[in-house]
Amino acid sequence: MDGMSLLTITVLAIFVGFEVVSKVSSTLHTPLMSGANAIHGIILVGAIIVAGQAAEPLILAVALLAVVLATANLVGGFVVTDRMLHMFHGRKETGRKDAAATEDGK
Amino acid sequence: MTLLDPVWTSLLYLAAAVFFILALRGLSSPRTARRGNLIGAFGALVGVVTVFLSSRLDNVPWIIGAIAVGSAVAAPVARRVKMTQMPQLVALFNGVGGGAAALVALLELGHTEDPWVRVAVVFTLLVGAVSFAGSGVTFAKLQELMTTRPVVFPGLPVVMAVVLLAAVGTAVAVVLTGALPLAVLLMALGLAAGVLLVLPVGGADVPIVISLLNAFTGLAVAASGVVLGNVLLVVAGTLVGASGTILTRAMAAAMGRSVAGILFGAFRGGSTAGSTALSERPVRSSSAEDVAVLLGYAQRVIIVPGYGLAVAQGQHTAAELALALEARGIEVDFAIHPVAGRMPGHMNVLLAEANVPYESLKEMGEINSKFRTADVALVVGANDVVNPAAKTSSGSPIYGMPILEVSAARQVIFLKRSMRPGFAGIENELLYEPQTSLLFGDAKDSLAKVLGAVKAL
Numbered sequence: 001m002d003g004m005s006l007l008t009i010t011v012l013a014i015f016v017g018f019e020v021v022s023k024v025s026s027t028l029h030t031p032l033m034s035g036a037n038a039i040h041g042i043i044l045v046g047a048i049i050v051a052g053q054a055a056e057p058l059i060l061a062v063a064l065l066a067v068v069l070a071t072a073n074l075v076g077g078f079v080v081t082d083r084m085l086h087m088f089h090g091r092k093e094t095g096r097k098d099a100a101a102t103e104d105g106k
Numbered sequence: 107m108t109l110l111d112p113v114w115t116s117l118l119y120l121a122a123a124v125f126f127i128l129a130l131r132g133l134s135s136p137r138t139a140r141r142g143n144l145i146g147a148f149g150a151l152v153g154v155v156t157v158f159l160s161s162r163l164d165n166v167p168w169i170i171g172a173i174a175v176g177s178a179v180a181a182p183v184a185r186r187v188k189m190t191q192m193p194q195l196v197a198l199f200n201g202v203g204g205g206a207a208a209l210v211a212l213l214e215l216g217h218t219e220d221p222w223v224r225v226a227v228v229f230t231l232l233v234g235a236v237s238f239a240g241s242g243v244t245f246a247k248l249q250e251l252m253t254t255r256p257v258v259f260p261g262l263p264v265v266m267a268v269v270l271l272a273a274v275g276t277a278v279a280v281v282l283t284g285a286l287p288l289a290v291l292l293m294a295l296g297l298a299a300g301v302l303l304v305l306p307v308g309g310a311d312v313p314i315v316i317s318l319l320n321a322f323t324g325l326a327v328a329a330s331g332v333v334l335g336n337v338l339l340v341v342a343g344t345l346v347g348a349s350g351t352i353l354t355r356a357m358a359a360a361m362g363r364s365v366a367g368i369l370f371g372a373f374r375g376g377s378t379a380g381s382t383a384l385s386e387r388p389v390r391s392s393s394a395e396d397v398a399v400l401l402g403y404a405q406r407v408i409i410v411p412g413y414g415l416a417v418a419q420g421q422h423t424a425a426e427l428a429l430a431l432e433a434r435g436i437e438v439d440f441a442i443h444p445v446a447g448r449m450p451g452h453m454n455v456l457l458a459e460a461n462v463p464y465e466s467l468k469e470m471g472e473i474n475s476k477f478r479t480a481d482v483a484l485v486v487g488a489n490d491v492v493n494p495a496a497k498t499s500s501g502s503p504i505y506g507m508p509i510l511e512v513s514a515a516r517q518v519i520f521l522k523r524s525m526r527p528g529f530a531g532i533e534n535e536l537l538y539e540p541q542t543s544l545l546f547g548d549a550k551d552s553l554a555k556v557l558g559a560v561k562a563l
Contacts, residue, residue, distance in 0.1 A: 003222065006332055006340060013328075013341045016127055017348025024134040024353075026360050026469065029317075029450035030193075033353055035133045035143050037200045037320050039126050040327045040346045042150055044173075045157045046210040046334050051172070052163030059213055060165055064172040066209035071176025073203035078147040079184035080195055081133075085140040087189075087459040 031084045038077025044070035108160050115160035118152055119338040125149025126342050130349055136464075153338050189456055190416040193448045194248035197316045200323055201241025207326040208234030208293055214333045215289050221281055226332040228277040231289060234326040235296025236303065237319045243304040244319065247312050248448060254312070257305040266302045269295055303369065311368045313449040314357050318365065321350025360444035363506065389525070392543035394552065397484075397519055398559030400543075401427075404481035404517075406437045408473065410510055411457065413447050414487015414523060420550035421460035424486060427557045428462070434560075440466055441473040441483075441510050443491035474511050483515035487522070487549040493534045502532055518542045521552045 024032055047070045051063035110118070126149045132142015163169065180199070187195050211230035218224060246252045273295040280288045307315050324346025331339025358365050401407055415424060428438045440462060446453035454467060468476075477483060485492055492512045495502040512518050518541055525537075536542060545552050 006335075006337075009337060009340055010328065010344050013344035014348045017130070017345040018352055020127060020130045020345075021134055021349040021352050024356070025136075026356070026444045026450050027454045027467075028134065028136060028139060029353060029357055029360075029444075030452050030455060031139055031143075032130075032133045033317050033320055033350070033449070034192075034196050035129060035139075035146060036324070036346045036349055036353070037196055037203070038143075039129065039146055039150070039342055040203050040320075040324045041199070042122075042126075042153050042339060042342045043203055043207045043210065043327045043330060044150075045153050046327075046330050046336060046339055047206055048154070048157050048163070048169055049161055049334055049336070050210050050213045051165055051169045052161055053217075054165060054213070060168065062209055063213055064168055066206040066213075067169055067172035068176040068179075069202040069209070070206035071173045072180035073199045073206065074150055075177045076180030076184040076195070076199045077203075078143060078150070079181050080187065080192060080199070081143045082140065082147075083185065084189070084192065084455050085143055087455055 031081055034077065034081040034084060038074060038081055041070055041072075041074025041077050044074050046070075108162060110156065110160040112160075115156060116337070118156040118160075119336075122149040122153040122156065122338050123341040125152065126345055130345060153342075156338075188419075189459060190413075190419075190447075191249070192455075193313060193316065193452065194245045196449075197241045197244040197248065197319070200316065200320050201238045201245065204234040204237025204241065204319070204323040204326055206234075207323065207330045208238065208296070210330050211326075211333055212286075212289055212293065214330075215280070215284060215286060218333070219284070223333055224281045224284060226329045227289070228280050228292060230326045230329040230333060231280075231292050232273060232277060232296040232299075233322050233329070235293045236300040237322040237326060239297040239300030240304045240315070240319045240322075241300075243301055244312055244316055247304075254308075256308040262302065262306065266299070269298050269302060273299060307368060311363065313445065313452075314354060314363070314365065314368055316449070317350060317354040317357055318369075321347050321354060324348075324350050357445075357450045360450055360508075387538055389537055390540075390543045392519070392545050394545060394555035395559045396543070397545050397556050398563060400482050400517055400519065401431060401436070401484065401556065402434060402560050402563040404436055406439075406476075406480045407431055407482045407484060408439050408441050408477060408480045408512075408515065410441045410443075410483060410485045410488050410492060410512060411446060411453055412443075412486065412488020412491060414489075414521075415549045416447055416453070416456050416487070418487065418549035418551075420486065420548075420553050421456050421462075423550050423553040423557060425457070425460045425462045427553055427560065428466070430557060430560050434563075438466065439468050439473060439476070441470070441477075441512075442467050443470055443488070443510050444508075446488060446491055470508060470510060477511045477514040480515040482517045482519060483512040485512060485518065485520045486553065489522075489534055490532070492536060493532065494536055495532055495534070498535075504532060512536070513539065513541075516541065520544045521549050521556075522546060523548060 047066035054060035054063045129142045129146030132138040211227045276292045324343045328343025431438050496504045496507045496509045
């Protein structure tokens, strides 16, 4: 891909990035940060490409380290965000009485 | 031989990028947040499968093994970590992502002669390394492996300036020569800069730094996308860089700080570290029974939960106490400071975990005017977010941070472990006020005792 196209895409992505999160309540700051954190774990794609081209053992070792780190970022990021958001689930339907019932049921 | 031709590859990367945009959008609203995150995970899966099907890859068994190792380490940790320790885990995941981006750029350096691509390489190396080392220090601070206070030493600004100048010089040399040893040196300088950047940041500001480093990693990933000519990395990295920047500013605004002030405040010598000495001044300490009487015969009670509540895992007991008080016809609200806990929105997550309904969680702007009509403000394991020093003492590290105005309530009760100052390390004058009483002990134990006493009224 040529430089101009990449530049165009980058500039448009900056604006999209600004727009999608511009009106988020502080309630969701933590999950949003964590979710965005998981998304940049997609560097795994880059790590895979580099590892797939590696010819020497040392280079392969460094590339595989990058794969491990990127996977940890990607998988861990999405799992921990999901856990966080799971706790927000259904609170509108669950009144305080239901909450008490589940507490007692434990 | 590859299974996908370039057109299909581009289309699938485009689809993955759209999934990421939808994910961020979904994460911005409570109703759609969880689905948004799953869409993001699906987008990541599409991206990873596409790279396997579209590129000529050697070493595939090794790569799959490495992915298995990474997943096997990260998934159980992410699943088991206590919600109170979640901020440092996010910092850790962010750091390893930055590290991965830097390593990718390092290995790609030998494959290019183009000076512009080399510029992208040095950017990724430097920013990725800063993010890796900075996140490491952030993790150590939040995990309390090291002091949570700002670490400053004479000559820190000079050291930082020297490191940055050396980094710029090395970066130029790498672009001109493409020499690998110089690139390794640049990475080392980036690591040093990351450590120096975060060391002087005070405890209460650390969460904002996580968000900032998150944006940094996004930018590093975008630059590595330029290096590899991979559109998905460019789009995903830029999205995170842009949204992370906005989010960092929103968080800083919620604390009444500027991002520059947080990063460079200690360099300018503007913030003074608080004293660790325990005060000998008298305070009014109280028993669980006294507290129960104050609460049980009040009309309006506002509970101010803080990190201490979360550490003691007392959220459920606090929710039960609120329930018991409401059963007596008392109006109970939870006042949530934007940075209660250790990260903006952290306390909302913890109380949602304890099934406290969303409607009784009041944000600061909404609740602050109501303290005047409250009979009792019950502060559980919070300190800095109710410390009047933020308004009155201009030398204080938390000066300028908006606080919950608990002192306006008729009675203030603190449940505290000890007289030790809060995360920011400064004393709270409110503890010595005549309307204040203190109940010492672990937040959960104290709440359980108060709950028992309220039920016995």
